[in-house]
Amino acid sequence: MPETVGGIPIHPLIVHATVVAVPLAALLVALAALWxxxxxxxxxxxxxxxxxxxALYPVTTASGESLEHRVGPDPLIEKHSHLADGLLPWLIILLVAAAAVTWLWWQEAHPRSAPARRPLxxxxxGLIxxxxxxxxVQQVVRIGHSGAESAWGDSGGS
Known part of the structure; x- marks a missing residue:
């Protein structure tokens, strides 16, 4: 995987796809489960x-690790990296919930199948x-905030 695109580190570019896809997936799974x-x-x-x-998780973390090696040791980047490691379990749980929601949809779309409308x-x-x-979503927000802190620090964006 290239480390830069047009001289810009690839990690911030890939992160934008992740920051859109993960909350969108979370919203779709929750809404489909409840409604x-x-x-x-x-x-x-x-x-x-x-x-x-x-699928975006390993691409995003690999590009982040590449950038981390390029930048060198930094406590804020270490915090960001540690928080990013905590996203994988949540994504796996989200995928399991999405599979269950897809199963519900399939059951409802094919009524001859076993009924899925047991309240429990x-x-x-819905709870999962x-x-x-x-x-x-809370983990993505925490990761994003720590990433912004590591990128901008006390500079205030200057």
């Missing part, structure tokens, strides 16, 4: 977006989806 109309509209899209978010199943999927969405 049947959204689930019918979205179909397999929450699962696809959660898979894209998970719906509640469990909301937990995964909230955890994932």
């Amino acid at each position: 049947p109309r959204c689930r019918r509209w979205a179909g397999p899209l929450p699962g696809v977006m959660a898979a894209v978010a998970l 199943v719906l509640v469990a999927i 989806a909301v937990l995964a969405a909230v955890g994932t």
Whole structure:
């Protein structure tokens, strides 16, 4: 993977895709889990977006590690890197929730299949989806904030 594009480190460029895809996946999974109309509209899209978010993780972290080696040791970058490591479990939980939501959609789209409308199943999927969405988004916000601190520090953007 190239380290720069046009002289700009690739990590900040890839991060923008991650910062859009991860919260979008989280929102889609939570809405589809809680709102049947959204689930019918979205179909397999929450699962696809959660898979894209998970696929972006290794690309984003690899580019970040490359930039970290280029910049050298820095406590703010270490904090940022450590927080980024904590995103993977949340993305995995989000993908599991997305798979469950996709399963619900499939069950509802093919009524001859086994019924998925058991209240306990719906509640469990909804809880897991909301937990995964909230955890994932809060972790992305924490990672982004620490990344901004490491990039801008006390410079105030100057």
